[in-house]
Amino acid sequence: MTKVNFKSYLFNIVAILSVFVLIQILIANGTLSRYYVSILIFICINIILATSLNLATGFLGQLTLGHAGFMAVGAYGSALTAIYLRSNDILTGGIGLLLVSIIVGGLFAGIMGIVIGVPALRLRGDYLAIITLGFGEVIRVVINNLAFTGGAKGLTGIPRLVNISNAFWIMAFVVTVLYTLTNSRQGRAIISIREDEIAAEAVGIQTTRYKVMGFAIAAFFAGIGGGLYAHFIAFLDPNTFNFMRSVEILVIVVLGGMGSLTGSVMSAVVLTILPEALRDFAIYRLLIYSGLLVVMMIFRPQGIFGTTEFSLAGAIKKLRYNQIVSPRKKVKEDD
Amino acid sequence: MKRKSLLIMLIAILVLTSVLAGCNNATTGGDDTPDVIKLGVIGPLTGDYSMYGTSVEEGAKLAAEEINANGGINGTLIEIIAYDSKGDGTEAVNAYNRLRDQDGIVGLVGGTFSGETLAIKEIAIEDGMPILSPTATNLNVTLNAPNVFRACYIDPYQGASAAIFSVENLGAQTAAVLFNTEDPYSEGLAVAFRDKFSEKGTITNYEGYTRNDMDFRSVLTIIQAQNPDVLFIPDYTAKVGIILDQVKEMGIDVVCIGGDGWDGIELDYAEVAEGHFFVNHYAKTDPNPMVQNFIAAYEARWNKTPNALAALGYDATFIMVKAIEAAGSTDYAAVVEALAKTDTEAVTGHITFDENGDPQKSISVIQVVNGDHVLVDLVGGN
Structure with missing residues (x-):
């Protein structure tokens, strides 16, 4: 068992490293222009947002419609921290300033997650969806009316700190943490709440505690995603974080498969590239984009990956045996 | 079976994106x-x-x-x-x-x-x-x-120009401002108008409203009591039309001034906008x-x-x-x-840029007369 795990981790680390090296080589020889690199950075940001929402919606089973609200808290928190640190010469730039600010932004978002989660998660059903929807709108209106956030005019003067390398590694870190979390004791407790809340409570899982924990972690990482966004664009405007942004993130999660992190990663890549690839179709692109989503949901309502995770080690093993072994058959063989 | 359809779906998406990416390369290659x-x-x-x-x-x-x-x-x-x-x-x-x-x-x-x-x-x-x-x-x-x-x-330039026009051309000594607090454009104009006008005259009222307000009778009553010479309403036509309608209905004797958000007001609100003024980027009846x-x-x-x-x-x-x-x-x-x-x-006027890259140009002041624009004057905001 541990040998398999070790092998699997090794494969994944090699895969992540080779993707990173490949990107660096392609940038160095000029194949990837800055246009493509900026799309790659948006992909990293969307992966962080989608995988974190997947924790709340896919694994915990709570429909959240205000993820853009947490993203906004993280973005503004992180941007204001960076502006403050830089103007007081505490940290002037580089990776240190980026990490400190996005973590502060993430913590703000996480605290908001707890504040919203504690009352809301005691309820069952669609109440959380309504409350988070309200929260997302409230955050936007509050930011619109505060002086230190720049109000409706937007916040300028944010240091531009994000490049493809740090965005890639932060994304890889977030996905790894979420993956190990969902496979840990806490993660299994979270999944058991999704499967059957009453049964989970009956076996002694403190459902409210785990729900709030899962929700707060999701909010924290949404804040990290927002922070990266702030330090990449270097300008924030409250209308960026409207309800449609929450829906976009939710669409990524649903399309990838609720309860599959690899599915979220995959669909974040596809759905970030798609609107850009369709740019040549001008005004029809949103029509095509929406049409593709409808077709997808008709033929595969559970999303691309459903609740299964794509495993590199598993895929390699299958390739080696050159056949797909169904689990039942495998049990027989093992006997 | 399920795995098969999953594979087909994946392949379909990959093919689609690569085809799209391909045709996109082809067009840019040709345009070069x-x-x-x-x-x-x-x-x-x-x-x-x-x-x-x-x-x-x-x-x-x-x-x-x-x-x-x-x-x-x-x-x-x-x-x-x-x-x-x-x-x-x-x-x-x-x-x-x-x-x-x-x-x-x-x-x-x-x-x-x-x-x-x-x-x-x-x-x-x-x-x-x-x-x-x-x-x-x-x-x-x-x-x-x-x-x-x-x-x-920029917004402040426009608000200041409206104030200068009110004082110099209309001879106004008192003015009231009614603006949308949730809109940066409206607020920007209102602040600039207030600051510029108060150098030469008195601001009697400085009242705000929010995006969803539809009834302005109470705030207009407060303004009416002060009897200002001009009323500055920096907002877009949909809202301005409603306000002007109520100004007319209440019979308030005041000249209303607006910004470029009033562009096109004669289409739906010609009757209530009759005789009022607004500043704009250009006047369509300009004989130039x-x-x-x-x-x-x-x-x-x-x-x-x-x-x-x-x-x-x-x-x-x-x-x-x-x-x-x-x-x-x-x-x-x-x-x-x-x-x-x-x-x-x-x-839209004679253009030079200042050190920031903002244009230095005259602003057209337009009066709505018989449901059409009449260019009254060209003023500078400085």
């Missing part, structure tokens, strides 16, 4: 001829605000067609490439990067909104790309950005042949009356082309330098 100078336009071409982006695009395309009909820039034709931003910063950044890397534009006539222009600004400063936004009115757009210019005047030629050409090309945004998009394209001509090259730095020296007549 050196005998066309490309200019980019970014604006919301779809969604709730599509009319703004489309107006700018149409104005810019009309300008490019006229320039090309006259032989382009020393024989080189101009091409306008317009990309949709949906009014969103992320989309605008992608569109800008694409214009720069895939299309190889020489200058950008955009973005249309302040928000998207600010999102592009930081990246554009690093590139040194010549940017001339036709319509971004936010003060920050051109600050600390030597390569960013705009063709429209440049203005009349533009309106005639625009109506012939697009079958509709141009609004102020179309005029600004048209002007911005002409100014950018003139700068490229003056620079004699398509080098970013040379074009930026030539842009800074702009001194030209345009549809």
Whole structure:
């Protein structure tokens, strides 16, 4: 068992490293222009947002419609921290300033997650969806009316700190943490709440505690995603974080498969590239984009990956045996 | 079985994206001829605000067609490439990067909104790309950005001009202000008007309302009690129409003044707007042949009356082309330098740029008379 795990981790680390090296080589020889690199950075940001929402919606089973609200808290928190640190010469730039600010932004978002989660998660059903929807709108209106956030005019003067390398590694870190979390004791407790809340409570899982924990972690990482966004664009405007942004993130999660992190990663890549690839179709692109989503949901309502995770080690093993072994058959063989 | 359909789905998506990516490479490869100078336009071409982006695009395309009909820039034709931003910063950044890397534009006539222009600004400063936004009115757009210019005047300039006109031409001594607190445009104008007017006269009321307010009778009663000479209402036509309707209904004897948000008020609210004034980028009844030629050409090309945004998009394209001509090259730095020296007549007035890249130009004051615009005066905001 541990040998398999070790092998699997090794494969994944090699895969992540080779993707990173490949990107660096392609940038160095000029194949990837800055246009493509900026799309790659948006992909990293969307992966962080989608995988974190997947924790709340896919694994915990709570429909959240205000993820853009947490993203906004993280973005503004992180941007204001960076502006403050830089103007007081505490940290002037580089990776240190980026990490400190996005973590502060993430913590703000996480605290908001707890504040919203504690009352809301005691309820069952669609109440959380309504409350988070309200929260997302409230955050936007509050930011619109505060002086230190720049109000409706937007916040300028944010240091531009994000490049493809740090965005890639932060994304890889977030996905790894979420993956190990969902496979840990806490993660299994979270999944058991999704499967059957009453049964989970009956076996002694403190459902409210785990729900709030899962929700707060999701909010924290949404804040990290927002922070990266702030330090990449270097300008924030409250209308960026409207309800449609929450829906976009939710669409990524649903399309990838609720309860599959690899599915979220995959669909974040596809759905970030798609609107850009369709740019040549001008005004029809949103029509095509929406049409593709409808077709997808008709033929595969559970999303691309459903609740299964794509495993590199598993895929390699299958390739080696050159056949797909169904689990039942495998049990027989093992006997 | 399930796995099979999953595989098919995956392959279908991959094929689709690669095909799309492929055709996109093909088009850009074909366009890459050196005998066309490309200019980019970014604006919301779809969604709730599509009319703004489309107006700018149409104005810019009309300008490019006229320039090309006259032989382009020393024989080189101009091409306008317009990309949709949906009014969103992320989309605008992608569109800008694409214009720069895939299309190889020489200058950008955009973005249309302040928000998207600010999102592009930081990246554009690093590139040194010549940017001339036709319509971004936010003060920050051109600050600390030597390569960013705009063709429209900023909100404070407009509010101050309205105040100067009220005092000097209407002889007003007292004024009331009624504005939308949730809208940065409305608030910007209101603050500027208040500050400028109080130098010469008295502000009797400074009242705010919110986006969803529909009944202004109570606040108008308070204003009526003070009996001001003029009432400044800086908002868009939909809201201004309702307010003017109630002003008329209550029989308040006051002259109302507005900003460029009033553009087109005579279409739906001619009766209640009768006799009131507003400041605008240009007056469509201005006898200046440049203005009349533009309106005639625009109506012939697009079958509709141009609004102020179309005029600004048209002007911005002409100014950018003139700068490229003056620079004699398509080098970013040379074009930026030539842009800074702009001194030209345009549809929206005589334009020169100050050190920030904001235009110094006169503002048209328009009175609504018999349901039509009458150009009353041209004033400067300083």
